[in-house]
Amino acid sequence: MKKRSEAEHSSSDKLTIERLMGLGGQSARKSHYPELVAKLEELEEERNRYKSIFEHAQHGIFQARLDSGLIAANPALAKICGYTDPQQLCNRVDSFANGLLFDPDEYPLLLQKLKLYGKLFGYETRLLRQDGSAVDVSLNVLLKTDDQDSLIEAFVADITERKKAQNKLKKLNEELEQRIEGRTGELVSLNQKLVCEINERSLIEQALKVARDTAEQANKSKDKYLAAASHDLLQPLNAARLLVSTLQERELAEENNHLVERIHMALEGAEELLSDLLDISRLDQKAVQPDLTSIPLDYLFRMLQVEFQPVAEQRSVSLRVLSSSLNIRTDMRLLMRVLRNFLSNAFRYTPAGRVVLGTRRRGDFLELQVWDTGPGIPEDKLEDIFREFQQIDHQYQTGRKGVGLGLAIVERIAGMLEHPISVSSEPGKGTMFSVLVPISTDPVQPMLQPQRLPQQDLSGHPILVIDNEPDILVSMQALLKQWDCEVCVATDADEAIESYLSKGVKPQLILADFHLNNGITGVEAVDQVRQYAGYDIPAAIITADRSPEGRKLFREWQLPVLNKPVKPGKLRALISHLLHLSEKADGSRTDES
Template sequence: MPVPSSNQLGVPDTNPNDHAALARRIAELEAENARLRKIRDALIVRVESGAAHKPAPYAAFEHSVVLAEQVRERTEALNQTMEELKTSNKALTRTREEAETSRQRLSDAIESIADGFVLFDHQHRLIQTNSRFRSYWRYTGEGVPPSGAHIDEVRQLAVASGLIVEEHSEPDSEGEVFLLSNQRWVQMTERPTREGGLVVLYSDITDIKNSEMARRIAALEESERWIRVVTDHVPALIAYVGADLTIQFCNQVYAAWYGRNGESPLGKNLASIHSPEMYQRLMPQMQEALSGQSVTFEFEEFGEQGQARYMLRSYVPNFGERGEIAGFFVLIRDVTDRRRTAEALEQAYDDLECRVEERTMALTELNTQLRQEINERNAAEARLRDAKLEAERANLSKTKFLAAVSHDLLQPLNAARLFTSALQEQSFGPRAEDLVRSVSTSLDDVEGLLGTLVDISKLDAGVIKPDVTAFDLRDLLNNIAREFRQMAMAEGLQLDFVGSSVIVESDSQLLARILRNFLTNAIRYTEEGRVLLGCRREADAVLLQVWDTGPGIPQNKLTEIFQEFKRVRKVGASADKGLGLGLAIVDKISRILKHEVSVSSIEGKGSVFSVRVPMGKLRPRLAVAAPDTHNLMNQDLSGAKIWVIDNDPAICQGMQVVLEGWGCQVVTAVSLADLERQLDPSKCLVDVVLADYHLDNDENGVNTVTAINGSRHSPVPVVMITANYTNELKQHIRELGYVLMNKPVKPLKLRSALNHILLSGTSVSSNG
């Protein structure tokens, strides 16, 4: 393995060009000295020879003395140069020794790195590796690449030896992802060195890949459950037939009647589920529906067991966005009993001449039965209407309930996050720390799923009110692009981003939710290619757009995709992805913000989703310096006196564990009365009060801390914690000068807020 240069190791090195220059200078001086000696000897010979025209003896002697002096001076210069060369050689020896020591230290340092490490010189030839990188080659028949191998040779050897099973290459991303022969996923990150070399790190991301797969499976299972909830309780035979006469949707009653040998009719053509005779009899009515006319008619059918039933069929055409016929809805009701009654009545009329009186009585009886049946049908329809109203009221009640109980739903999640944060600050060994990180990641997933459920419920209940302000798009777009670049890379996609610093009028959090749902959909349904996030300026608005190179959306589905639980199956895809709520949330949020959302698509080429946001103008306000998060996180909280008031004992315990782990002195209480039983709030020293907004017995944190500060000479800084996201409460907390943090509390943000309060002595506004 070649020894890296001292510059590569951060040690100053003597320039090799200086040695060469010294050597050339010495050679020139020696040559000149030789020429002078020859000239001296020639002059002496000439003076002594007594030839004609020779100078006077004294002049010749004088000239030789001058030459001798010049020789002496050149000799001294040569000796001085030799001394300087010796000094330089000694310095070079010391430098090499220091370089060797530094190289050994570097070797020890890179050996301790958990990731695979490779160092290349400025010619991209291999210099050094660590044992983790060399262990990757253990499962191949080839040895570890030798020192001096070019980076292209290393890559070719990794592919040829079977070390790399699968590769996701993204030229504009920060790294590449590989599946190795030991079934582990690694991400390669390259960083240039100062002298033009290259450092390559291989990080194991297998757990991230497995977690992503688990989330997808859970999403598919949840989607299937929702579909069953919607369809299993519909009493009629309902189906939707596309323009190609293929059944695209049917409920269980329809599937049970038209299923043959237990097979579902879903996805089959009507010609394959009906007999040829029945299909031809139905064709005129289907053609009428496909021409745009609603059709209702009775039809005799036979079930799988051969039972004859009369069905009342209704075909209602479905018009696409441009007025074209996309298909038709099918509603079928069993009217066998009514039809048989009518047939009996008809037969009674046929025999009227022979048995007028008898048939008249029978007719009267039949008419009575018919009126009774009509009354029963009217009563049944009334009951159905009542049941529908009751179901709508129950659904609205459920929606409002889910929106109202978000606090209770987030309480145990908040406590779990606090305990997990406390565990992450302890040292249990690599395996236990991985498990704790996995638990933390799972809590993030639960928080995301719960947030989606609560958001759709709050949107339905109308409890979310927009907080529209003027703000710069730059930070919002940069954060979203940074967040989704890793997700796109994990899917083997390229995420391009075109930023903008235009000022817009909107709710930044709700607008970010729209863009995140657009990007999530684009990445989820794009198998290969790229996704683009960018802006287009218009006269008085900005068009925020997400482009993809996915399979596209049929024109007759462009409006349907914004409905709840609606998805368009990709061509060749084994199963639909997602819950079908993402674009429904986008539609609801855009209506709240009054932002126009549009979509255009070309099948086989891709789609573009857009939201039009009006331009705004920043209003003048007092400049507030943003706290230095890095410095705040490094501040010591040891000795800080903190009171925690929360009606959930588990959260009190979790807060106490986290805060005491930071060196704080903590007192917890479930109410003001509980705090007063432990100490005197008017006299005891305290630095910060952490209070939950929702307390028991109709109490709230604002009233509690108001009572505490009212009994003291000077108010105590307050951090108000809540699961209530309403703008009214946010504004109220800001007016009181308290810090607002939303549940579940993120420990890093809590520590940053506490450090800022303790350093400045005042509260700062925060939305958690």
């Protein structure tokens, strides 16, 4: 039987614990006991869940002291290391360095990294199996510290299959390299045999190669020569054309007028030949790139009508244009070249009657047709007309005879645009040329409709001409003075400013060549003169340059262009148009002020 003091002491301790747990009395114990039991059950379930995860994890998991053996390991790690159960593994492993790592010398480096970073992820090493072999693994290791010492907790993934795959791939690569080396040797041997065979027949083949290369080089040289020489050839031709036009507008003796007209026709023929040769050369070199846009067909047809109506009136031939409200997708400049050629040929070979420009819808395409009532083309000659320098001689041919390159150019342009062309003819009744273009549903910008403006009186208008060719300056000065213009000529912008603008001359128009001296362009010269003058003087570029880069630059600066050789009629029309726009702008500014 306990002594009273001991009983009292025991009872006192029990009461103290009960008070600390919140069970100070009978009623307290009854109220908190269910919660405590529930909490203990919850903790037990949580422990069992983590235990289940630990025991059934696919990857190995272990915990170890730095200087002693394993504290805990799961079955997956035991299986990786070749043990039947985790307890057997823990009993065999003295420490992480001795008994678990296959190479104990690796432990100092691993420990150094752990202490530096506190953790390692994807660390590849080898663990020691029960049978003394090694197994490749990837470790995720954490270094922790508790009351006793530092702990290592690690997750282990067996990467044996991955290593095997890597080794297999390496072996396959080595075998492949050996096979490639062997095959290369075979190919070298075969190539040597082939070289021997080729050398045996080299005499004949070399002769053929030299002949072919000579022909190709000659063709390339022709194209390059035409492209390079075109500018220099067109410059004197342009000067002569302007001078002849000046003489045509003067009152001369009848026999002199006849000679001037013959000179004019000769120059026109040379101009057409050079232009056609240049176009053929640029098309063959693929220097022309189409700029496909959506354009209204009615706008294109009206431009052609304005251009060819005077020709129809001069030849006493009726011109009828049947347009359409549809839009087409094409390069307007190149398509205009095709249709101009069709119309020019129609008027050339139609002494009387009519020429019709019309359309027919073909599904998603429009067939643009040019009909004439001329003598027609024999069926056996329909294919020949698209060859270079091929023409059909007709007794009814009117005007100057062509050079036979127009339809060859048309065929190349049509092929580049992917617009099929066709021709049909009935001798004695007429001919129809056509080109097939796709219909466009894309929106287009509204365009000003072309119209024939009355010729403007140019008397007294100061015009500045900038060109680095003295002959061109002389010719332009003679022609513009013939139109009673006040002409200022200069070889560059500096000379124009020094000789005219600095002395109070205010030109109303600038006509500038594109290629000037010292690499300066006419666009730069126009800009320099405008800056000095302090206002935007209307300007145009006159050039033999037909490159896409040049056209893009002129569009950016909104400068109209005339290609050399310049036709006086187009030059006067352009001057009248620019001066008319300038006067309208000045008038609107005056009204606003």
